[in-house]
Amino acid sequence: xxxxxxxxxxxxxxxxxxxxxxxxxxxxxxxxxxxxxxxxxxxxxxxxxxxxxxxxxxxxxxxxxxxxxxxxxxxxxxxxxxxxxxxxxxxxxxxxxxxxxxxxxxxxxxxxxxxxxxxxxxxxxxxxxxxxxxxxxxxxxxxxxxxxxxxxxxxxxxxxxxxxxxxxxxxxxxxxxxxxxxxxxxxxxxxxxxxxxxxxxxxxxxxxxxxxxxxxxxxxxxxxxxxxxxxxxxxxxxxxxxxxxxxxxxxxxxxxxxxxxxxxxxxxxxxxxxxxxxxxxxxxxxxxxxxxxxxxxxxxxxxxxxxxxxxxxxxxxxxxxxxxxxxxxxxxxxxxxxxxxxxxxxxxxxxxxxxxxxxxxxxxxxxxxxxxxxxxxxxxxxxxxxxxxxxxxxxxxxxxxxxxxxxxxxxxxxxxxxxxxxxxxxxxxxxxxxxxxxxxxxxxxxxxxxxxxxxxxxxxxxxxxxxxxxxxxxxxxxxxxxxxxxxxxxxxxxxxxxxxxxxxxxxxxxxxxxxxxxxxxxxxxxxxxxxxxxxxxxxxxxxxxxxxxxxxxxxxxxxxxxxxxxxxxxxxxxxxxxxxxxxxxxxxxxxxxxxxxxxxxxxxxxxxxxxxxxxxxxxxxxxxxxxxxxxxxxxxxxxxxxxxxxxxxxxxxxxxxxxxxxxxxxxxxxxxxxxxxxxxxxxxxxxxxxxxxxxxxxxxxxxxxxxxxxxxxxxxxxxxxxxxxxxxxxxxxxxxxxxxxxxxxxxxxxxxxxxxxxxxxxxxxxxxxxxxxxxxxxxxxxxxxxxxxxxxxxxxxxxxxxxxxxxxxxxx
Ligand SMILES: NC(=O)c1ccc[n+]([C@@H]2O[C@H](COP(=O)([O-])OP(=O)(O)OC[C@H]3O[C@@H](n4cnc5c(N)ncnc54)[C@H](O)[C@@H]3O)[C@@H](O)[C@H]2O)c1
Ligand SMILES: N[C@@H](CCO)C(=O)O
Numbered sequence: 020x021x022x023x024x025x026x027x028x029x030x031x032x033x034x035x036x037x038x039x040x041x042x043x044x045x046x047x048x049x050x051x052x053x054x055x056x057x058x059x060x061x062x063x064x065x066x067x068x069x070x071x072x073x074x075x076x077x078x079x080x081x082x083x084x085x086x087x088x089x090x091x092x093x094x095x096x097x098x099x100x101x102x103x104x105x106x107x108x109x110x111x112x113x114x115x116x117x118x119x120x121x122x123x124x125x126x127x128x129x130x131x132x133x134x135x136x137x138x139x140x141x142x143x144x145x146x147x148x149x150x151x152x153x154x155x156x157x158x159x160x161x162x163x164x165x166x167x168x169x170x171x172x173x174x175x176x177x178x179x180x181x182x183x184x185x186x187x188x189x190x191x192x193x194x195x196x197x198x199x200x201x202x203x204x205x206x207x208x209x210x211x212x213x214x215x216x217x218x219x220x221x222x223x224x225x226x227x228x229x230x231x232x233x234x235x236x237x238x239x240x241x242x243x244x245x246x247x248x249x250x251x252x253x254x255x256x257x258x259x260x261x262x263x264x265x266x267x268x269x270x271x272x273x274x275x276x277x278x279x280x281x282x283x284x285x286x287x288x289x290x291x292x293x294x295x296x297x298x299x300x301x302x303x304x305x306x307x308x309x310x311x312x313x314x315x316x317x318x319x320x321x322x323x324x325x326x327x328x329x330x331x332x333x334x335x336x337x338x339x340x341x342x343x344x345x346x347x348x349x350x351x352x353x354x355x356x357x358x359x360x361x362x363x364x365x366x367x368x369x370x371x372x373x374x375x376x377x378x379x380x381x382x383x384x385x386x387x388x389x390x391x392x393x394x395x396x397x398x399x400x401x402x403x404x405x406x407x408x409x410x411x412x413x414x415x416x417x418x419x420x421x422x423x424x425x426x427x428x429x430x431x432x433x434x435x436x437x438x439x440x441x442x443x444x445x446x447x448x449x450x451x452x453x454x455x456x457x458x459x460x461x462x463x464x465x466x467x468x469x470x471x472x473x474x475x476x477x478x479x480x481x482x483x484x485x486x487x488x489x490x491x492x493x494x495x496x497x498x499x500x501x502x503x504x505x506x507x508x509x510x511x512x513x514x515x516x517x518x519x520x521x522x523x524x525x526x527x528x529x530x531x532x533x534x535x536x537x538x539x540x541x542x543x544x545x546x547x548x549x550x551x552x553x554x555x556x557x558x559x560x561x562x563x564x565x566x567x568x569x570x571x572x573x574x575x576x577x578x579x580x581x582x583x584x585x586x587x588x589x590x591x592x593x594x595x596x597x598x599x600x601x602x603x604x605x606x607x608x609x610x611x612x613x614x615x616x617x618x619x620x621x622x623x624x625x626x627x628x629x630x631x632x633x634x635x636x637x638x639x640x641x642x643x644x645x646x647x648x649x650x651x652x653x654x655x656x657x658x659x660x661x662x663x664x665x666x667x668x669x670x671x672x673x674x675x676x677x678x679x680x681x682x683x684x685x686x687x688x689x690x691x692x693x694x695x696x697x698x699x700x701x702x703x704x705x706x707x708x709x710x711x712x713x714x715x716x717x718x719x720x721x722x723x724x725x726x727x728x729x730x731x732x733x734x735x736x737x738x739x740x741x742x743x744x745x746x747x748x749x750x751x752x753x754x755x756x757x758x759x760x761x762x763x764x765x766x767x768x769x770x771x772x773x774x775x776x777x778x779x780x781x782x783x784x785x786x787x788x789x790x791x792x793x794x795x796x797x798x799x800x801x802x803x804x805x806x807x808x809x810x811x812x813x814x815x816x817x818x819x820x821x822x823x824x825x826x827x828x829x830x831x
Contacts, residue, residue, distance in 0.1 A: 030055060051226075071124040105151045142204055150162035168202070444457040528560070602709045789812045
């Protein structure tokens with residue numbers, strides 16, 4: 020014997036009922052098929068009853084809707100010649116239903132007993148129609164009325180089943196029945212024959228009773244999802260069905276949104292050791308979830324993640340609670356007297372406070388009852404008024420095997436912490452089957468996805484990027500990300516999603532990631548740019564593994580890093596302003612990154628894509644000490660000084676460097692030496708020296724007045740006018756066989772930058788194009804420095820340096 024149960028969604032339409040036929044045809048026989056009312060009918064029956072009891076004439080419309088749903092179903096399923104007999108019986112039942120509703124309407128009330136009778140027609144009609152349909156399709160199928168088989172007490176609405184009595188009746192009644200018997204779920208009857216209903220999850224319970232009574236080989240619950248999922252798939256799209264789960268785990272997980280099963284109802288089959296599976300009527304090939312009395316040892320430690328929304332916390336606190344027996348008893352007695360369900364309890368061993376999580380709707384009632392009960396202690400200052408917090412939810416890891424593994428709660432809380440999810444309360448019972456955390460409801464989506472990723476997704480980790488600045492560097496970065504997306508997800512399990520983009524005019528967001536083939540068009544059609552609104556959107560979207568990338572040269576954007584870091588959002592930047600601002604600001608940002616455990620990376624601040632800062636960090640981390648740094652750190656100046664021979668005007672070459680993307684957006688920052696000052700300052704700071712920009716000497720080489728011009732055009736004119744000055748500099752150097760280099764030096768705690776003539780054989784002499792070079796002299800590299808050399812400017816190499824920082828941040 021096998022028992023199949025089809026829920027309301029599986030029998031909602033003629034098409035879905037046809038799907039059940041295919042499943043029943045393929046199943047072994049003998050089989051019992053338990054069905055719910057056609058989807059939506061029970062709600063309509065409840066509505067009609069309430070309307071009738073309220074003497075609202077609209078009950079007739081509800082009844083008409085009920086009638087037409089059933090008659091349409093008959094017409095949709097049965098051939099014309101088979102319809103009259105079935106329609107006749109359906110109409111007869113509908114007439115009785117009408118009489119019952121009419122009665123309620125006339126008296127102006129209903130009772131639980133009448134309500135049960137009315138509700139029973141949902142299942143009675145569906146099972147009869149389906150049995151008729153099956154037999155018309157060549158199955159040897161019959162119908163039995165569950166009211167004759169399931170014996171209950173008279174607790175109408177939630178009747179208790181006399182199981183032994185029921186089992187005997189079932190065995191007797193089914194003896195000699197056809198291979199397939201269709202039965203209504205949810206209903207039973209008292210010994211006197213009065214109709215009753217079985218309460219929440221009633222049809223599952225009916226099916227479990229039939230399976231236990233007949234000693235079935237399996238109970239299959241057919242629904243519209245492919246089993247119990249690792250998390251609610253509506254919140255966590257990557258959630259997947261759990262293959263095998265224990266009864267206890269199913270109980271714990273049953274809290275989660277999509278209520279596939281109400282586990283208490285399946286107790287009879289588990290007691291009888293009958294396996295149960297949850298299957299999808301609309302995807303019958305999917306294996307679904309198998310629930311076993313004990314699935315110990317099989318599969319993972321964490322079986323699923325559940326959550327309970329709309330939770331409030333009550334905290335009772337005060338010095339008068341310490342060491343006084345009976346406080347918690349009174350606390351819970353008050354809640355119990357108010358019939359308030361307690362969902363979660365915590366008390367610290369200091370005994371100074373007691374905290375309970377309850378459903379939000381009960382919060383105000385609970386608080387006033389508790390305040391009243393502890394009024395005396397409050398008046399003496401022994402306890403404080405009850406603290407009430409709402410807007411909370413519980414997220415929980417569930418798994419029988421968790422108790423055998425240390426480190427799971429550590430992993431859970433650090434994953435949540437990394438993503439800025441604040442934990443308000445924690446509970447873990449000694450069974451260790453469930454670790455629960457109370458968090459803000461606004462964090463639930465992020466928390467569930469984070470935990471799912473941590474415990475179930477060995478596959479792909481998403482990185483959610485918010486990119487500010489899409490000029491030379493930013494646009495190259497987007498192109499590189501687009502080209503590399505596939506490789507990263509295939510080879511490194513990283514899914515890069517660009518969720519937000521802004522330039523100084525427009526910004527655009529897409530939670531699932533912008534299409535990088537058309538980001539220009541999307542941005543152009545975006546909303547007006549506003550860095551504060553950008554930040555607010557990042558916070559509102561509240562995505563895990565979020566990264567803010569700054570490709571601007573803007574001071575105000577750099578001024579916003581702190582708020583991102585405080586929100587546990589990593590910051591990657593090629594903008595040098597923050598790290599070369601006042602030392603206090605630099606140190607504050609690094610401190611925030613440490614405090615919030617989130618990366619703050621700026622490798623491209625020095626040497627563009629070259630690994631200069633990373634090399635320096637590794638030297639310092641491994642205990643080396645930096646004595647001296649000698650470097651050429653300006654790609655644009657090196658390009659200009661390498662290209663200038665006195666033949667073409669100096670200013671023309673400056674403009675060329677700008678067009679090549681070597682200079683800052685404002686080339687005066689390069690030509691004045693400020694860019695190089697910033698870079699050597701950052702290297703000095705990373706070496707452990709708290710220098711300020713003003714401490715750095717600058718032997719500039721521009722003609723007088725060039726930097727005083729208020730606008731770029733005036734600056735270019737001054738360079739033009741200063742051509743003889745540049746020629747003289749060039750000639751002086753080359754006359755002695757030397758070359759001009761703009762160098763930077765840090766030595767014994769001091770730093771300076773300036774133009775120098777370097778002779779042949781010098782490390783800087785052969786430096787080509789826009790190359791940079793950095794020589795580190797340290798404890799370990801005393802005579803022969805550690806050298807980093809290569810292209811030190813250009814949008815492409817800079818973008819690749821930012822990209823490397825993004826990956827570094829993503830792998831943390
Ligand atoms: N070019 C290089 O070789 C190189 C190397 C290392 C670092 N960098 C740094 O890269 C950064 C960008 O350089 P670029 O050449 O791409 O500049 P760019 O002028 O081409 O692009 C700057 C981008 O930032 C946007 N922007 C500016 N101010 C903004 C604001 N307040 N709000 C929003 N968006 C704003 C602009 O609209 C533009 O999209 C600079 O900080 C520079 O120091 C460049
Ligand atoms: N403008 C910078 C870009 C790299 O930071 C330079 O010329 O080196």
